[in-house]
Amino acid sequence: MADILRFENFRLDLQNDEGQRYNLLDDISFSLPDGKALGIVGESGCGKSITSLAVMRLLPAAARVVGGSVYLKGEDLLKKTEQEMYQIRGRDVAMVFQDPVTCLNPVLTIGFQIAEAIRRHNPEDSDAAIKDRTLALLNRVGIPNPEKRIKNYPHQFSGGMRQRTMIAMAIACSPGLLIADEATTALDVTIQAQVLDLMMRLKEGGSFMFITHNLGIVAEVCDEVTVMYAGQIVEAGAVEEVFLHPAHPYTKGLLLALPTLEFTGKKLYNIPGVVPTVQNFTTGCRYAPRCDYAKPVCSESKPVRCVLNDNHNVACYLYEEVRV
Amino acid sequence: MMDENVLLRVRALTKHFNINNSWFSKPLLLHAVDDMNFDLIRGQTLGVVGESGSGKSTLARLLLKLIPATSGEVTYRGQNILPLKERQSNFLRRDMQMIFQDPYASLDPRIRIGDSIAEPLWEHKLYRTKDEVLERVGTMLERVGLQREMVHRFPHEFSGGQHQRINIARALVMNPRLIICDEAVSSLDVSVQAQVLNLFNQLKEEFDLTYIFISHDLSVVKFVSDTIIVMYLGEMMEQAPAGELFTETAHPYTKALISAIPNPNPTVKKKRILLEGDIPGAVNLPSGCRFCSRCYMAQSDCESTHPELREISPDHWVRCHYSKAGIGRGD
Numbered sequence: 325m326a327d328i329l330r331f332e333n334f335r336l337d338l339q340n341d342e343g344q345r346y347n348l349l350d351d352i353s354f355s356l357p358d359g360k361a362l363g364i365v366g367e368s369g370c371g372k373s374i375t376s377l378a379v380m381r382l383l384p385a386a387a388r389v390v391g392g393s394v395y396l397k398g399e400d401l402l403k404k405t406e407q408e409m410y411q412i413r414g415r416d417v418a419m420v421f422q423d424p425v426t427c428l429n430p431v432l433t434i435g436f437q438i439a440e441a442i443r444r445h446n447p448e449d450s451d452a453a454i455k456d457r458t459l460a461l462l463n464r465v466g467i468p469n470p471e472k473r474i475k476n477y478p479h480q481f482s483g484g485m486r487q488r489t490m491i492a493m494a495i496a497c498s499p500g501l502l503i504a505d506e507a508t509t510a511l512d513v514t515i516q517a518q519v520l521d522l523m524m525r526l527k528e529g530g531s532f533m534f535i536t537h538n539l540g541i542v543a544e545v546c547d548e549v550t551v552m553y554a555g556q557i558v559e560a561g562a563v564e565e566v567f568l569h570p571a572h573p574y575t576k577g578l579l580l581a582l583p584t585l586e587f588t589g590k591k592l593y594n595i596p597g598v599v600p601t602v603q604n605f606t607t608g609c610r611y612a613p614r615c616d617y618a619k620p621v622c623s624e625s626k627p628v629r630c631v632l633n634d635n636h637n638v639a640c641y642l643y644e645e646v647r648v
Numbered sequence: 649m650m651d652e653n654v655l656l657r658v659r660a661l662t663k664h665f666n667i668n669n670s671w672f673s674k675p676l677l678l679h680a681v682d683d684m685n686f687d688l689i690r691g692q693t694l695g696v697v698g699e700s701g702s703g704k705s706t707l708a709r710l711l712l713k714l715i716p717a718t719s720g721e722v723t724y725r726g727q728n729i730l731p732l733k734e735r736q737s738n739f740l741r742r743d744m745q746m747i748f749q750d751p752y753a754s755l756d757p758r759i760r761i762g763d764s765i766a767e768p769l770w771e772h773k774l775y776r777t778k779d780e781v782l783e784r785v786g787t788m789l790e791r792v793g794l795q796r797e798m799v800h801r802f803p804h805e806f807s808g809g810q811h812q813r814i815n816i817a818r819a820l821v822m823n824p825r826l827i828i829c830d831e832a833v834s835s836l837d838v839s840v841q842a843q844v845l846n847l848f849n850q851l852k853e854e855f856d857l858t859y860i861f862i863s864h865d866l867s868v869v870k871f872v873s874d875t876i877i878v879m880y881l882g883e884m885m886e887q888a889p890a891g892e893l894f895t896e897t898a899h900p901y902t903k904a905l906i907s908a909i910p911n912p913n914p915t916v917k918k919k920r921i922l923l924e925g926d927i928p929g930a931v932n933l934p935s936g937c938r939f940c941s942r943c944y945m946a947q948s949d950c951e952s953t954h955p956e957l958r959e960i961s962p963d964h965w966v967r968c969h970y971s972k973a974g975i976g977r978g979d
Contacts (some may be wrong), residue, residue, distance in 0.1 A: 484926055514699060517907075517920055518922055541910045564914050579912060582842075585909065587867075591846055592871070595839040595842070595843075598810070
């Protein structure tokens, strides 16, 4: 199966106002096969959002790409001009963000904002045709009464409906890849369930990338998962493999630290220390200062990825002997 | 239940907000909290869950007398606290403390954390000298897992988890009996959330605390609570001992909430109950059950008759015409 998205040795620095540089993303490599759903999980500051923004080439001004490539359908996105990116965004790859309130323009109608996305990539279509497509989209994302709702403004929509609108805008031009960055985090659980269900139905045939801190969502909707910590990929593989047989101490810790409905103990496992900020990233394995199993070598050089089996690899010195 | 074990008794507590700003037209009432009844047992943790708009934060503010109640009674250690004047309720400000959701917004960025924590001590004149206060603040910092030397630092020098620890220290410094945590761990990362949750449990033993733990996250509430109240549109839908709520789920809304939690175990493929539509506004409420517009079990009389709370098994209350104990079992 061909990969729709492939990151190869992607490195990114952040530069502050004084010109100091800090490495954020360290050698990010992963791929997303066509038609699959990939979850990227990690805590705040691990670089998962900036990874997804790199696909859209919407990086913040402080970001400096220092190496590697990002291939979408075999073409290197980092070599595209801004003009070419205009064509790619929305048509080949689209994104749904966390906060639908700040993503929708409060003074334009819902219908106008969805039609805008269609018009951008189909400039020759008639207004009537675009309106029909807008109505069909609203219908598809489960907004009742599309004919009436098309004239509404964002403040007349509830949080769940706004997120449905964002999804409608994202799928307006049937992009090959849809990226959802914490798309359900701001929603109530029952609404989150509705939106996840909608995304699963839309998924048929398309490729998805879910950026989330919620391990439960990844387990339910994704085929593959990449676990990030402080700008490094620590573990990756099929969801069943990684969640049932976590190999990296960080993944193990995360899964144990989560209170689940099945958990009946009185004390949760906790990972000592705090999530580091980019100024405090250490050399070698960045998880080493918090790791129970850290050896001297861990803080000296970065562990190479060890292949555990076809669907599972981990970057940790504990697994060096099983490296193929 | 022995009476002296009840720290807080809430009876028919109601809060309606008038959201019509005009002076002359009829008031438009938003039913934020309606007819809440529960007993809070000393040394226990009461969990309150519900989605946004269910009235759980309003409930917390009512119990602390931060906003006046419309009607009802809140009895704290045998005394109804709602009619008390601000001066008379000074002792409540010592005994009850609150920890808020946003750890950054609850500390003044320009005040050293030691001074933030010491502020209530000065206000209530609990100590006379600076040294005594400093000693007390330092002890509290150590109890929540920070260092005594940190008193001179400013909030920006701390991470989110540490901020929340400072907020906990500030709550504890008054030696309270009751701490209300309003979404206190919601903004924390998983690994830090686990640290803070463990800290809550540990401090409960150490200081003989009683908690009211408000959250939208059922798994977190289940971990810390002895009893759980499920709220929807200002009403209590179900109240049960924490374990029983999940094994003997009685209310269709609770059942839907539980099924909506994404499970991190990929082998468990459960059937999800998808509720239709959104939480409606708490204005112009239906005369019948408030949940019936989204309920998958609703019958015709749910729309017309308002269900009362029923005790279906000891300490397990539910507000539904049709629920029986244990509808949540087996699926």
